[in-house]
Amino acid sequence: MSAHHPDDLTLLDYSAGSLGLAQALAVSVHLGYCNQCQSQLRKLNALGGVLLEETTPASVGANDDQIPEQNHSQMEELNKSFEALMARIESEPVEPPKRESTGFHNPLERYLPASLDELNWQQQTREIAKFDLTNVVDMGSARVALQKIKAGAKVPVHTHRGNELTVVLKGGFSDELGVYHAGDYIARDPSHKHSPTALQNEDCVCLTVLDAPMKFTGPLMRWLNPLFAWRA
Numbered sequence: 001m002s003a004h005h006p007d008d009l010t011l012l013d014y015s016a017g018s019l020g021l022a023q024a025l026a027v028s029v030h031l032g033y034c035n036q037c038q039s040q041l042r043k044l045n046a047l048g049g050v051l052l053e054e055t056t057p058a059s060v061g062a063n064d065d066q067i068p069e070q071n072h073s074q075m076e077e078l079n080k081s082f083e084a085l086m087a088r089i090e091s092e093p094v095e096p097p098k099r100e101s102t103g104f105h106n107p108l109e110r111y112l113p114a115s116l117d118e119l120n121w122q123q124q125t126r127e128i129a130k131f132d133l134t135n136v137v138d139m140g141s142a143r144v145a146l147q148k149i150k151a152g153a154k155v156p157v158h159t160h161r162g163n164e165l166t167v168v169l170k171g172g173f174s175d176e177l178g179v180y181h182a183g184d185y186i187a188r189d190p191s192h193k194h195s196p197t198a199l200q201n202e203d204c205v206c207l208t209v210l211d212a213p214m215k216f217t218g219p220l221m222r223w224l225n226p227l228f229a230w231r232a
């Protein structure tokens, strides 16, 4: 169970289909890990249904206190959201590779090899690697990538020119504000300055969504900026 979640407003926007594509992807990935947010989303979806019915003259008896009983399982509800998202993602036809389930259930799965180790990682430093997801799926102007940090390694102190969303896929990391494990969803705005350190026991892989490139702030680390620039 995750300890760090999207806020209610984000889930509301997700339910309404009004989140940006890349942010919706991050929320979807988190939902795959998080029963609590699945449950919250189910309520929001039901509420959205009630509001829709209320605008239909033929509907009778629907009001805010009578959210319809949900007959679908949590995953069916979630799949509906995923399907809507994937319909938007799949503007260009990409034949997903057929393979056995890896136990890594999230909307990214169809775009990734069976093992994350098989990804064509671009090494940024000896300890940090990146896989740019915008190479395989169109995410508009957002920068969407997987980042891999070696167990115990530290990412140089940086701020962001824009907002950064992180969802931990594997392993975990800590920074000045907390410790994060698989499934955790972390939203940071440009006022945050942090230096994540991967936990010691295994490499950490995260999905990151940026609406502007990272900006390193350490005096010796500015040279890293070009390496982290997207589409360099």
Ligand SMILES: [Zn+2]
Residues within 6 Å of the ligand: 002, 004, 005, 006, 030, 034, 035, 036, 037, 038
């Ligand atoms: Zn959650």
